[in-house]
Amino acid sequence: MSITTNNASSAPCMETTDYTNPIIHIDPSMCTGCRRCAGVCPVDAIEGQPGEPQTVNADRCVICGQCVQICSVYASDWAGSSPQEAASRRQERLRERDMPADIGEPLFAAYYSGSLNKVTDMMTKPGQFRIVQCAPAIRVSIAEEFGMPFGTLTPGKMAAALRRLGFDRVYDTNFGADVTIMEEGTELIRRVTEGGPLPMFTSCCPAWVRFAEIEYPDLLDHLSSCKSPMQMLGSLVKTYGAQLDEVEPANIYSVAIMPCTCKQFECDRPEMESDGYRDVDEVLTTRELAYWIKKSGIDFMNLPDEEFDSPLGRYSGAGSIFGVTGGVMEAAIRTGYELLTNEKLPKLQLDFVRGEEGIRVAEVQVGELELKVAVVAGLQHAYGLLDRVQAGECDYHFIEVMGCPAGCISGGGQPKLMLEKHRIEAYRARKSSIYGHDAGLQVRKSHENPHIIKLYDEFLGEPLGHVSHHLLHTTFQKRGPGKQSRSCDAPAKETGSSIH
Amino acid sequence: MSGTRNALSRPMSRMGAADRTSAVASSFVVADAGHCIGCKACELACFAVHSQTNGIGASVGTVSVPVVPKVYVVRAGDTYVPVQCRHCENAPCAHACPVQAIRQENGVVMIDEELCISCTSCVLACPFGAIEVSTVYREGRVMTQPGLTDRAAHKALPRTAAGKCDLCADTNGGQPACVEACPNDVLRLAIVESDPLPERRREVFFPRL
Ligand code: SF4
Numbered sequence: 129m130s131i132t133t134n135n136a137s138s139a140p141c142m143e144t145t146d147y148t149n150p151i152i153h154i155d156p157s158m159c160t161g162c163r164r165c166a167g168v169c170p171v172d173a174i175e176g177q178p179g180e181p182q183t184v185n186a187d188r189c190v191i192c193g194q195c196v197q198i199c200s201v202y203a204s205d206w207a208g209s210s211p212q213e214a215a216s217r218r219q220e221r222l223r224e225r226d227m228p229a230d231i232g233e234p235l236f237a238a239y240y241s242g243s244l245n246k247v248t249d250m251m252t253k254p255g256q257f258r259i260v261q262c263a264p265a266i267r268v269s270i271a272e273e274f275g276m277p278f279g280t281l282t283p284g285k286m287a288a289a290l291r292r293l294g295f296d297r298v299y300d301t302n303f304g305a306d307v308t309i310m311e312e313g314t315e316l317i318r319r320v321t322e323g324g325p326l327p328m329f330t331s332c333c334p335a336w337v338r339f340a341e342i343e344y345p346d347l348l349d350h351l352s353s354c355k356s357p358m359q360m361l362g363s364l365v366k367t368y369g370a371q372l373d374e375v376e377p378a379n380i381y382s383v384a385i386m387p388c389t390c391k392q393f394e395c396d397r398p399e400m401e402s403d404g405y406r407d408v409d410e411v412l413t414t415r416e417l418a419y420w421i422k423k424s425g426i427d428f429m430n431l432p433d434e435e436f437d438s439p440l441g442r443y444s445g446a447g448s449i450f451g452v453t454g455g456v457m458e459a460a461i462r463t464g465y466e467l468l469t470n471e472k473l474p475k476l477q478l479d480f481v482r483g484e485e486g487i488r489v490a491e492v493q494v495g496e497l498e499l500k501v502a503v504v505a506g507l508q509h510a511y512g513l514l515d516r517v518q519a520g521e522c523d524y525h526f527i528e529v530m531g532c533p534a535g536c537i538s539g540g541g542q543p544k545l546m547l548e549k550h551r552i553e554a555y556r557a558r559k560s561s562i563y564g565h566d567a568g569l570q571v572r573k574s575h576e577n578p579h580i581i582k583l584y585d586e587f588l589g590e591p592l593g594h595v596s597h598h599l600l601h602t603t604f605q606k607r608g609p610g611k612q613s614r615s616c617d618a619p620a621k622e623t624g625s626s627i628h
Numbered sequence: 629m630s631g632t633r634n635a636l637s638r639p640m641s642r643m644g645a646a647d648r649t650s651a652v653a654s655s656f657v658v659a660d661a662g663h664c665i666g667c668k669a670c671e672l673a674c675f676a677v678h679s680q681t682n683g684i685g686a687s688v689g690t691v692s693v694p695v696v697p698k699v700y701v702v703r704a705g706d707t708y709v710p711v712q713c714r715h716c717e718n719a720p721c722a723h724a725c726p727v728q729a730i731r732q733e734n735g736v737v738m739i740d741e742e743l744c745i746s747c748t749s750c751v752l753a754c755p756f757g758a759i760e761v762s763t764v765y766r767e768g769r770v771m772t773q774p775g776l777t778d779r780a781a782h783k784a785l786p787r788t789a790a791g792k793c794d795l796c797a798d799t800n801g802g803q804p805a806c807v808e809a810c811p812n813d814v815l816r817l818a819i820v821e822s823d824p825l826p827e828r829r830r831e832v833f834f835p836r837l
Pocket residue numbers: 154158159160161162163164165166181182198199200201237238667
């Protein structure tokens with residue numbers, strides 16, 4: 129495969145109105161005003177007095193769902209009313225939340241709108257070719273919804289469950305992650321060799337992208353023009369995949385299972401379509417997939433391990449580590465190093481990006497180039513860094529930003545924990561499970577994935593080429609005047625340290 | 629210790645924390661009302677550790693039964709306060725119980741769910757409103773009371789029982805779940821033996837009748 133450096137795409141900025149259908153909500157009839165949600169919100173989007181119901185400022189909210197994860201105020205089944213009244217109130221709330229009527233779990237004040245009812249309705253529609261993809265972080269968390277220990281790894285059972293739920297093809301966002309590395313790595317090399325704009329930021333996390341659009345619209349051309357792995361795979365499903373299966377793109381119904389509450393927003397963005405078809409039609413969270421499996425009476429833990437479908441479901445270890453903070457960076461270095469130097473990377477496991485701090489920085493010798501990289505987890509840590517970029521004082525080449533505290537394994541749509549003391553434990557277990565999965569795979573670099581090589585040979589041509597540009601790259605939108613709109617300007621904490 | 633009023637056959641193994649195995653007059657969870665933010669994390673934690681027979685794991689998704697805790701966050705004006713059993717030395721609830729389902733073991737007042745007949749005498753007797761009578765679930769299913777049938781529907785009615793704070797006697801050591809879970813450090817376990825203050829104040833506030 130060759131790397132070419134023509135045709136750099138820059139991201140034009142356009143002003144649009146904000147989204148009108150908020151995803152994150154707080155039920156005023158339940159919220160006690162404890163403001164624990166405000167404590168975890170990275171952008172001060174939660175407004176209200178202590179002891180009074182809170183509201184979410186939808187213009188500022190980046191839809192990361194961390195508030196949904198932390199809220200512990202549940203609806204009591206017997207608070208001052210008869211059991212019948214309580215039951216009908218519960219049904220009303222389930223409807224408000226677009227949740228199926230037969231869910232047994234408690235309902236909390238902070239919640240997100242779901243899509244499961246919409247998806248199950250569509251699944252019964254005849255004449256459709258139903259395709260699903262699953263994010264890297266689902267396979268290390270979904271088993272927790274069935275009472276298994278934190279981080280239990282179940283890619284095979286997940287594929288089996290999705291087949292039993294009626295999907296014709298079970299693909300994998302990890303494949304999309306491998307494609308992302310090919311495109312983003314090439315873009316980085318081009319920006320470094322052709323002069324910017326640098327630093328280049330990753331663009332896989334929709335909460336981070338939305339954050340940049342709201343808080344730092346003047347820096348949008350620093351974001352990689354790559355779509356996220358979910359959107360990339362979505363657009364390949366309705367083009368390359370449609371060709372292979374000989375189906376009409378119009379008849380493809382494409383669903384994505386994501387750890388993230390912001391992915392629905394991303395898939396609804398007007399830019400996210402190719403040739404008039406939505407890249408991804410609907411997004412379900414980890415929790416919603418678990419509702420669906422339970423509702424269908426599937427005995428998840430006793431399912432056999434099944435394979436993902438080929439070719440869009442075959443991934444490398446690099447694709448699978450996208451689910452943790454530092455993963456995109458590590459995957460990009462594995463590929464970027466070898467493409468740039470034509471030498472084997474001496475050590476595959478890049479420990480310097482695997483930490484837990486909000487910001488980690490490192491320098492990597494890649495041939496002649498001393499590549500300066502940074503990894504950010506949690507948007508509250510992004511402010512300081514972006515201020516430095518704005519001031520022209522940041523000489524990094526490549527910066528990965530993930531909105532959630534430990535990357536997608538800690539996303540807003542992941543299993544919600546009842547005890548706060550379990551949170552760190554769960555994140556660590558999910559993370560080591562992802563790294564274990566990577567270590568156990570034969571192919572661990574995106575550019576060595578034979579299905580990726582074939583995709584470029586048969587369909588895309590070359591990274592950043594004409595077809596890629598059309599299907600896999602996007603633009604961003606200015607969504608406000610920028611950071612001065614913030615009510616309270618908390619200084620961002622920087623906790624990282626240089627490795628070299 | 630003379631608290632055991634009846635010879636129940638259940639073992640004493642329910643006692644958990646080491647500091648509660650020695651005979652103490654009483655221990656209970658106290659709250660710093662002014663600092664409670666009303667988040668109900670204590671209620672959720674209490675429910676989570678007391679529901680393991682219902683297959684409830686760490687994630688909310690594993691919950692299939694109603695959340696019934698043994699501590700309740702109550703709002704009074706602008707103040708929230710968690711309310712739970714005080715493990716009274718001369719427990720009025722135990723006096724009121726006609727079947728001796730309530731007993732005191734090493735200063736912890738316990739209700740034996742198996743013996744409880746749901747007469748609600750204890751609910752009325754408790755000065756703190758710390759007892760709640762609710763449906764009993766096992767393995768995620770409603771337990772039924774075979775003697776009680778809904779004739780029209782031909783089915784047994786649910787079994788109910790009184791429940792209240794047991795200081796997490798089943799958790800085998802450590803702090804009670806609510807104390808651990810509170811993000812504001814509002815709750816703590818007071819052990820009367822090593823906490824002499826209530827002993828003296830008792831003479832002031834509760835003179836012998
Ligand atoms: S939404 Fe939940 S966490 Fe936020 S203030 Fe209301 S009750 Fe507390």
